[in-house]
Structure formats: structure tokens, C-alpha cells
Amino acid sequence: MSGGDADAAGPLLLGVRHHGPGSARAVRAALEEARPGVVLIEGPPEADPLIPLAAEEDMRPPVALLAHAVDEPGRSAFWPLAGFSPEWVAIRWALEHGVPARFIDLPAAHTLAREEDEGHAPPAAAAGEGAVPEPRVRTDPLGALAEAAGYDDAERWWEDVVEHRGVGKGDPVAPFTALEEAMTALREECGDGGDERDLVREAHMRLRIRAAQREFGDGVAVVCGAWHVPALRRGNPLAADRALLKGLPKVKTDMTWVPWTHRRLSRASGYGAGIDSPGWYRHLFDAPDRPVERWLTEVAGLLRAEDRMVSSAHVIEAVRLAETLAAMRGRPLAGLSETTDAVRAVMCDGSDVPLALVRDRLVVGDVLGEVPAAAPAVPLQRDLARIQRRLRLKPEAAERQLELDLRKDTDAERSRLLHRLRLLGVGWGEPAVSRGSTGTFRESWRLRWEPELSVRVAEAGVWGTTVHTAATAKAETGAVTARGLDGVTGLAEHCLLAGLTGALPTVMRVLADRAALDTDVGHLARALPALVRSLRYGDVRGTDTAALAEVAAGLAGRICVGLPPACAGLDADAAEEMRDHVDAVHGAVGLLDDASAPGHGTLRVRWQTVLRTLSARDTVPGVVRGRSVRLLLDGGALARDEAARLMGLALSRGTPPADAAAWVEGFVGGASDGGLLLVHDERLLALVDAWLTGVPAEAFTEVLPLVRRTFSAYGPGVRRTVGELVRRGPGARAGVTGTGRVTPGFAPGPDTARADAVLPVLRLLLGGPGEEDERANTGPAGEAG
Structure with a gap:
């Protein structure tokens, strides 16, 4: 934290650590003491109209400000805010006291335009750290101060000097003053810290502070990163600041609130200004007293839910151990490292396996924020939210398994929604292996909502205003622009899975044209299985697949003609690939039935003829000939004696090993x-x-x-x-x-007595006839009648 004398002329500068609960408590105490007329916060000014939404009942942090270019929604940036973020506390204080709150950082319009000029997309950015990406080498102010204090861990130093020190004792601005002095000395040594873009941002902040002082006099409070306080305190000539901002590129930008997660606040997620333990920091901010005892009680509850034997005595002993470790290490209060060591020793029997669960569920956590329905959103986002409510599919940060029975209307609609979103590039759900039945009427999904999906939804909004129309438009465009035949067949499969009957005519027309022109047997062989799967999905979903069946039958016929010549003169790698194609086509031909493929019986006979041809040609690689013989044998088209004869010929002494x-x-x-x-x-x-x-x-x-x-x-x-x-x-x-x-x-021979012993168990499992029914169906000699 940093700041200045509350009685001195000029703004009240409250330098904070982003997402620091100690900073958040100190900011609240300082604002209560100073009662400013306006609160200025480090963040994009375009978000000023969104600030009143923070007072809505259904606004629950963590949330983030999302900025994206209007013409290119994929170019975007985030400003996340947790409930323990000083910026969020400042916003809430201002709204509760009727005080204006404004953002003063460099506008997102400039930030996104600069990212375009520099040739890379902006990463998720911290609140107040703007959408400005981290440079390769940049001074870590907290790390430098921790090192100067003799700490090798900046997180631990911050906990000792801020998080574990009481707030409200003495002058509430004094901690800000102390940290401002430290940051001033650090900036005198390091200059801009390796990021010249900070100079531009700080110039814009000074301009906004000057404007607020002209409007509100000295009743101006500024909440910003502690690193920026010295630059804002010493000031800069007005002309020089304007010169730094002159000619900056800009793009038209939209902003809104989106849900965020604690997991995305963590550094492990790749979020540059994140923290290691958002769940722990949330606990420190929310706990009214005795934070260590309350934390270890939460840990015990989690482990009990996972069927570990943890009693109240374990909690008491863990508290004692954590406090003892803190005293031995010279810390004012047991921190995360002490409580973690105590949990490992007392509750986890020294094992890191259950400890990993504690870190994942509590130290980091899967908390997902919520935003009010009044928040601006693209029409596609509103349609998705409406469908999610109707289908009772609430977005959640924690991964969960969803089992669907496509024979039920609601589950079928859920399946179509998830497939449409996948087609639009919104990977909310990923198909998984079903834990129950493997029939085509069953689907299993892994669902997990990540904040970045809000960007994907905004990006997909260019295709349409509803999920259905957007997916249809993208499927039609994708079919026309697809490079290969297998890409079009994949789209046809997606259209059937997603119930996009409006896109099917276009996709099928392109598919028929591509199939007629493509002469590569490998392409045809890769395309056929997808078409057959589509036919099966169509049956389950009640979709008319007559056109698809006709294309599949024609494709199979062309494969039968072109496969034998294509198998000649292949090297080892090509032969392995061709064997896989033969397997795929064989399975596809076996799945085609009379209803879905006219002339199916003739097709199967033709395919068996192709396999016989492949098995007899010396120019065909051995791996393909062997597989052809095996497929004929398994299909009952080849006698075992004949298979043995062919093997004998293939393994004769005249054949190279x-x-x-x-x-x-x-x-x-x-x-x-x-x-x-x-x-x-x-x-x-x-x-x-x-x-x-x-x-x-x-x-x-x-x-x-x-x-x-x-x-x-x-x-x-x-x-x-x-x-x-x-x-x-x-x-x-x-x-x-x-x-x-x-x-x-x-x-x-077979042991019939042992075989008969399993029949009662099979009847019980399969629900077959009982013993009386079995006797009624047998003759006097015990043989089946």
C-alpha cells in the first residue's frame, strides 16, 4: 500500500496490491476516515456506466470487466475483480455512500489497438494492470521489497506485513504512507521497471486526477497499484502528459461484466497479475475473527466429505501445530504455509495426496461469480442464457459429468445445445465416455465453464443472434470453405448431432460435389465412417437422412472400385495407414442397413469381393493381405480351412521374413x-x-x-x-x-457341467425365463423342444 498525508493538499493516493485482502480492508478503513467526494480507480474509463451494476443483488464476485473490439470480438481483455480486491471494495463503498466512482486507467480502446499493432492478442489482465501484457523483464516491486526485508517469498512477506497486521489501529492512512516511501525509493532505483507503457498509463491517470480535482477540489481518493503512486504523486507537466497520449491508435470497443472464477485468479492459470491462493485470501477477508481455526475447520469438513477420518481433536491439534510453527518462524500469525504443514502432518498422515485436494478445492477453489441480467451482452449471449435457464444447465466452474438419454426431450435439447456450442467454438462441454450404457441413445459430457468462454460467445455473435441461427450459418460457411472431403463429412455429422436441419441441404450439396470429384481413396475411406455415424445419429434423433444414406452408399461403391489399385506398391508406413482405412470401411459397411443404404446386401457382397481380391494379390502389402483374410474369416465369408491354407502360403519358406x-x-x-x-x-x-x-x-x-x-x-x-x-x-x-x-x-471338449452352473446367474442378470419356464420348454430327455 502507499499513500500520503490525509491533511496535505492533493488527492488521497491509496496504493494497493491487486486482489490483496489486507489492502481491501485498509482501503475501506481509509475511505471511511477520509470521506472523499469522488473515488478514482485504476481501470478502463469505458466501464464507468457499468459501475452501478455492482450494487445489484445478483452481482456476485469474482467478476471481470470484459472489453472487446466491436469488429473483432476475439480481440479482448479482462479486468478481474474478486470480493477481496481493493478496487471492488472501493466501488462498493462509493455506491453505498452515494459517492461517484470512476475508472482512470488508459482506455481499453487504446489498449486493444496497441495489441493489434504489436501483433499479439492481449492476455487476461489484472484489474488496474489494464490489459497491458507483462513484458519479458519487469521489476517485481513486491519481490524487491520482500528481498530487501530478508524474505525469499514475496507472498509470505506480504502476509506478514499486511494480511496479518490489524487494520483500524491508529491512522488508517499510515500503512499507505509507509509503502509509498518504499515504492518511491524502488522507482528511483528502477525507473519505469522495464515497461515503458506504464508511462503512458500514468500520464492518462494524472490527466483524469486533474480533471477530478477541478470538479471536486481536494476530496479526491485514488485507488491504484502501489507501483504507480510515486509517479502520480510527483506529477508531470500537463503538456508532457498530453504529448505522451497524442496519436495513440484506438478501436471501437464494447464493455460488459462477465463471471470470473477463483481458479482464473491464480498464477497457475497463466494470469499475469494473479495470486497463488485466491481461496485462502477470500477466507482471510471474510473471516470475522479466528481465521486459522475457521480455515482448519473448513479443511476438516472437506476431508470428511471425502471419507477421511478427521475428528475435532485433529482440528484442535492442527491449530496448535500451526500456531507453534508460526511462533518458531517469527511470524505474527499462522499463514498458509503453517496451516498447510499442520494439515499435512495431522489430518493427512504426512501424505501430499489428500493435501492436493485441499489446495485444489479450498486454497484455489472453484467459485464462479454471477452478473445481473441487466449487464450489456451480445444477443447471442442473451439467447444462450435463456436456453441455459430453460434447460436447467447452469454454468459452473467445477467440472461435472452430465449423462444424457436422447430418448428424453429435455436431454435431447441439451445435447443439441452442447453440439451447437462446440460447432461455434464455445467448448463448454466435451464428449466423454459414458459410464452407463454404450447405446447410441446415450451421451456423456464433461462440463466446465471458463471465463474465456464469454469471449468465444461474443466472437461467435458474428454468425447470428441466436445459438441455432449462428450454428447454422457457421456450418453452411464451413462446408463451402472446407478444404477436404473429411472436413465436410465432419460438418454433416455435426449438423445431425446439433439438429441443424436448415444447414443440411447446403452441407449435403457440397458433400456430394466433393465426393464426386475426390479420387483419393484415403480421403473417401476417412469420410465414410463419419457418414455412417451420422446415419445412426439421425436414427436416434428422428432426422431424415435419406440424402445422407444415398451419398454414403455411393461413397462406399467408389471405395470398392478404387481400393485394390490404391493398395499396390505401398511402403511400410503407407501400408499401416491403408490397413486402418480397410478396418474403418469394413466397420462402416457392416453398420449400413437396408433402411439407411439401398442395396446394402449388394454392397456387402461387393466389399467381400474386394477383400478377396486384396488377400490374393502379391502386390498388396502383407499387412493389408493379412487383415483382409482376417475380416473375411470373422465375417463368415471364409472357411477356417481356407484361412489356414492362405496363412500357410503367406508363411512359406519362399516368403521373405x-x-x-x-x-x-x-x-x-x-x-x-x-x-x-x-x-x-x-x-x-x-x-x-x-x-x-x-x-x-x-x-x-x-x-x-x-x-x-x-x-x-x-x-x-x-x-x-x-x-x-x-x-x-x-x-x-x-x-x-x-x-x-x-x-x-x-x-x-467343453465341460458341460461347469457351463450349466452359470445358467442360473445369467438368468438372474438378464431377466430370462425361470426354472419352471425352462422345464416347460424342454423335452423328456432334457433337450430343447
């Missing part, structure tokens, strides 16, 4: 179920075993990486079973070795 290893990789690699095929068909395992043991020593090191990659994908149980089969010799019939000994775990 590297090609044979690639064939094996394609046939039984790439997934955990490949090993099960070897477990259940010992002929195939015997062929692989015979080939592997016959690989020449000089070629073994070449094929070893492929072989290891193939078998490493199997689960532990599959690998163990394959090892047992190889140890006793694959191909030995009925699990009996040459000595007649039965290998444990293998028998001549």
Missing part, C-alpha cells in the same frame, strides 16, 4: 481379440509357431519388432494361454501331450 511378419501383423495384430483366434484355432497357432521357429538367425532381428508389436496388444490372460499352448506344442489334439498327460486348463 519381413513380408511374412507383416502378414501375421495384419491377420492377428492390431487388437486384443487376435490372440483369441490363435487360442481357439491351434492349426493357425501351429503355423505361426512353425514359421517363427524357422526364421533364419540373420533375419530374426528384422522381424522381431513386428512380432513384438503383434503380441504385445494381447491381454495378459491371452498371452498366458498362448504360452501354455506353445509350451506343450500347438496342434496336440484334445489337450493331451505325447506322454498322455493332460495340460491344465485344456480338455478334449
